[in-house]
Amino acid sequence: MAEAFEPKNIIVTGGCGFIGSNFVHHVVNEHPGVHVTVLDKLTYAGNPENIAGLPEDRVELVVGDICDAELLDRIVPGHDAIVHYAAESHNDNSIANPEPFLRTNVEGTYCLLEAARKYDVRYHHISTDEVYGDLALDDPARFTEETPYHPSSPYSSTKASSDLLVRAWHRTFGVRATISNCSNNYGPYQHIEKFIPRQITNILEGIRPKLYGDGKNVRDWIHTDDHSSAVWTILTKGVIGETYLIGADGEKSNIDVLRAILERMGKDADDFDWVRDRPGHDRRYAIDSTKLRRELGWRPKHTDFSEGLDQTIAWYTEHRAWWEGAKAATEAKYAAQGQ
Numbered sequence: 001m002a003e004a005f006e007p008k009n010i011i012v013t014g015g016c017g018f019i020g021s022n023f024v025h026h027v028v029n030e031h032p033g034v035h036v037t038v039l040d041k042l043t044y045a046g047n048p049e050n051i052a053g054l055p056e057d058r059v060e061l062v063v064g065d066i067c068d069a070e071l072l073d074r075i076v077p078g079h080d081a082i083v084h085y086a087a088e089s090h091n092d093n094s095i096a097n098p099e100p101f102l103r104t105n106v107e108g109t110y111c112l113l114e115a116a117r118k119y120d121v122r123y124h125h126i127s128t129d130e131v132y133g134d135l136a137l138d139d140p141a142r143f144t145e146e147t148p149y150h151p152s153s154p155y156s157s158t159k160a161s162s163d164l165l166v167r168a169w170h171r172t173f174g175v176r177a178t179i180s181n182c183s184n185n186y187g188p189y190q191h192i193e194k195f196i197p198r199q200i201t202n203i204l205e206g207i208r209p210k211l212y213g214d215g216k217n218v219r220d221w222i223h224t225d226d227h228s229s230a231v232w233t234i235l236t237k238g239v240i241g242e243t244y245l246i247g248a249d250g251e252k253s254n255i256d257v258l259r260a261i262l263e264r265m266g267k268d269a270d271d272f273d274w275v276r277d278r279p280g281h282d283r284r285y286a287i288d289s290t291k292l293r294r295e296l297g298w299r300p301k302h303t304d305f306s307e308g309l310d311q312t313i314a315w316y317t318e319h320r321a322w323w324e325g326a327k328a329a330t331e332a333k334y335a336a337q338g339q
Helices: 018-030 069-075 091-096 099-119 154-173 195-204 224-237 254-264 290-296 305-318 320-336
Strands: 009-013 035-040 059-063 081-084 122-128 177-182 184-186 210-212 218-223 243-246 251-253 273-275
Touching: 009 018, 018 035, 018 224, 069 099, 081 099, 081 224, 099 122, 099 154, 122 154, 122 224, 154 177, 177 224, 184 224, 184 305, 195 210, 195 254, 195 305, 195 320, 210 254, 218 224, 218 254, 224 243, 224 290, 243 290, 251 254, 254 305, 305 320
Parallel strands: 009 035, 009 081, 035 059, 081 122, 122 177, 177 243, 184 218, 210 273
Antiparallel strands: 218 251
16 A cells, blocks of 8 residues: 555546546545545536535536646646546447547546646546456456456547556656546436436336347446545555556346336336347446455445445436436437437
8 A cells, every 4th residue: 555645635527427526525525624626528417516515615616628738737736636537438429429539538638647747746547447348248257457458439448548648647757647447337416328317217207218239238336435435545545556446346237227226116127128239339347346455445335236226216316307407308319329
């Protein structure tokens, strides 16, 4: 374990998005001496309501683009860490139009790394398990920090590219960087284009849920609160230059997750429609987080997926005003893709 790093003034890119905003809440609630500057472009996936109500003396929102080097020159000095969540992240969108993914995920990461280098700021990079490609359903293996990169989609290939930039800027320029690759997150504030909130909001709207392909694709689910605590652990205790995988042993097939949602919401387990699979759909993701647990002492708290799912269903049920405005457009986009 490295010598403890105690940041007091951090930038969180993408802090109005799903995972980023949950991290901002985590820092505000658990680390009272830390000030957070949220840098967010406020694309369709960024919602200032996600951080509304947090104390203004603790959280400042800067609306801007991570590719704007002049903006970074203004805001990075005076901060001691950048935690980089901002990303284009939806696979279906990357297949329809890869260009924004290249700009945000690759060029944006480059700009942040240059700012971290220029102002000697600690940098933590949020990545995904999708950079490793996929595993066979009957393969007992799980991804580790040593697994070769083998991305399948425009999204995952741009995230893999950004990871490689981070490693190069650490080795070549000495940027004080770490990387984390996390499995699929679920919880509050997730955009309704994503799998779990799409199913929940469909049921709430009286729409039959939709399931890709044969439904056997496996994802390794982690509650976003656990992701947040892991990132803080890596930021403050991680060894510079190292990569850590974040996971909570939550492997479940898509059809099992959908049926669990249906049953919890009072529907028949088969009350859904099959839709065309996405191109290049990865079969299975699975994370081995032994290094993070053994070396840094992190443990997930939300290990009961059923309980976490109940809490997530309750959140979307109680926050209809948060998602209703985007629902019709989201479903229209899927319908145009035959999904």
